[in-house]
Amino acid sequence: MRLSSIAAACCLAMSFAAARAATPPADVAALHDIAVAPSPARIEADIRTLVGFGTRHTLSETASDTRGIGAARRWIKAEFERISKDCGGCLEVVTVSDTVSGETRIPDPVEVVSVIAIQRGSADPDRVVIMSGDIDSRVSDVMDSTSDSPGANDNASGIAGTLEAARVLSTHRFNGTIVYAALAGEEQGLFGGRILADHAKAKGWRIEAVLNNDMIGNIAGINGVVDNTTARVFSEGTRVTETPEEARARRFTGGEVDSPSRNLARYIDRMADRYVPNLEVMMVYRLDRFGRGGHHRPFNDVGAPAVRVMETNEHYDRQHQDLRTEDGVTYGDTLDGVDFAYAAKLTALNAVSLAGMAWAPPPPADVGIEGAVTADTTLRWTRPPATQAPGLAGYRIHWRLTTEPQWTHSRYVGNVDTYTLENVVIDNYFFGVSAVGTNGAESPVVFPGAAGSFGGYAPTP
Structure with a gap:
């Protein structure tokens, strides 16, 4: 009887051990390393380079090697190619473009050219997660393509974060594909995002997530708050592509706050809690800031999960402003308005989220x-x-x-x-x-x- 009890206890212990062994680990060790890998110094260098092009307005100079959006996008492409060389050719660097005309902010024909770097997954290459930033900048007059427009935070910070995420993640291999996108034409009407969304559809990409980074470097808000420990993630609720039949089902079963974009935002929030030191995510249940827009929206427009990642406290004197000083107030989006360590922290948030999804199996x-x-x-x-x-x-x-x-x-x-x-x-x-x-x-x-x-x-x- 005693031997039977011992045997039963051993079997029970073995079954518990087997159960524990069958449960995957709660943490992915490599994600802790990824979270501390982004470099403020490299991000600062990239932002300084982008600011140095004078203006990156969508309608600006394209032939110069030193000024305008043409020089900026060629430098971005060369930087992606340098990163690819360092990882043995792991990135496919291409441009995605189309000619836009007849629009309010692009009346005459202009080629809108975005630069993307594709890190193809080993098991499921058509399952894609995307990190994006915007190349272009602007001053007070949205049609002014010649005045100096540094765009240090809006949005050299997002481009620098995307480049740095590529440097960090290109040292790893993933099941799914990661796309690093430098999108053009945002200030003139979100054209780069629309063009890439069409490209993704034509290529048969199954977009699992788009993380659009638009202003990730400012910590001092116009409200007087200085905060380097929070980030906002904006996500839309009900899909704009929902059919009447789907709307009727949702009315009776719920789902208004559980679109894939909302659950992508929840995912990013959990990744911050688990892997990124000293960072809290504020989930904002709205497509974007009140009445405003960003480059994730074209992906939402075709039904893809997409969110905006950005700073929590904006400073409007440093957005879309001519460089000037009036009544003792300095206006303009210059380097002194960017906190490079904070930009690195938000880059880390993107990197762990992208890596986590690309390493994970596809969503059920x-x-x-x-x-x-x-x-x-x-x-x-x-x-x-x-x-x-x-x-x-x-x-x-x-x-x-x-x-x-x-x-x-x-x-x-x-x-x-x-x-x-x-x-x-x-x-x-x-x-x-x-x-x-x-x-x-x-x-x-x-x-x-x-x-x-x-x-x-x-x-x-």
Whole structure:
């Protein structure tokens, strides 16, 4: 009898050990290293170089090697190529362009040229996460293409962060593809983003996330607040591409605050909490700042998950201003308004988020839910082809009260495609599912139904 008890205890201990072994690690060690890798000095050097082109207005000089947007984009392309050389050719550096005319801010034909660097994934190269910044700058008159327009924070900081993220992440290899994008034409009407969104569709990219970085270097707000420990992430709610049928389903099942863009914002917030020292994310439930726009919007317009990452306290005297001093007030977007260490911190936030998603399996597809008039809630999803998720360990179920901004409860359920939460009533919570890799990397959470879908998997060849 005693031997039986000992044997039973041993078996129980072994089963607990096996369960623990089956659960992926909570942390990805490499992400801690990535979080401290971005260099303020390199970011400062890049911003100084970009400011040195005088103006980067979309309609500015293109033939000069020292002034105007043409010189700026050629330097960016050369910098991406230098980074690629250092990693043995791991980046494909290309330009994506189109001619724009007949627009309010581009009346005559202008070639809008963006520069992108593609770090292709080894297992699922058509699954893409994007980090972007804007090349162009402007002064008070949006059509003034000749006056000096340093654009140190708006948006040399975003371009410098994108270049630095490429330097850091190009030393690693990922399952999914990372695209580093320097977009043109933002101030004239978000044209670079629209052109790249069309390019992505033509190439068959499955966009999992767009992190648009527009002003990531200012810590002193016009409100008098000086803050280098927070960042804002703006995300839209209901998809603009939602169909009437999808809207009707959402009315009865929820999802207004669980679009893929919203759950991308929650993902970035969690990555800050876990990996980026001394940084809090303020999630803002709005497409962008009140009545304003940014280069993530063209991707939202085609239904892709996309957010804006930026400083928390803006200084409007340093945005879209002629260089001048009036009544003792200095105007203009100059180098002295940029905190390079803060820009490096927000670059780190992007880098860990991009790496986390690119290392993780793809977000679960076809997530469904049932449980009306029962005590239990059941979630179902489809798993990807094995070739697209070679490191898939399993899935995690998430839930939260409907008034909570962040997921508060979760349970790792293993490599299954359905799971029932007993005595968790569907009426009282919102639910979601994420995919987890054997290395601990986890996808964003996917809310059930069309309202929360990140899209499907690539077809099996």
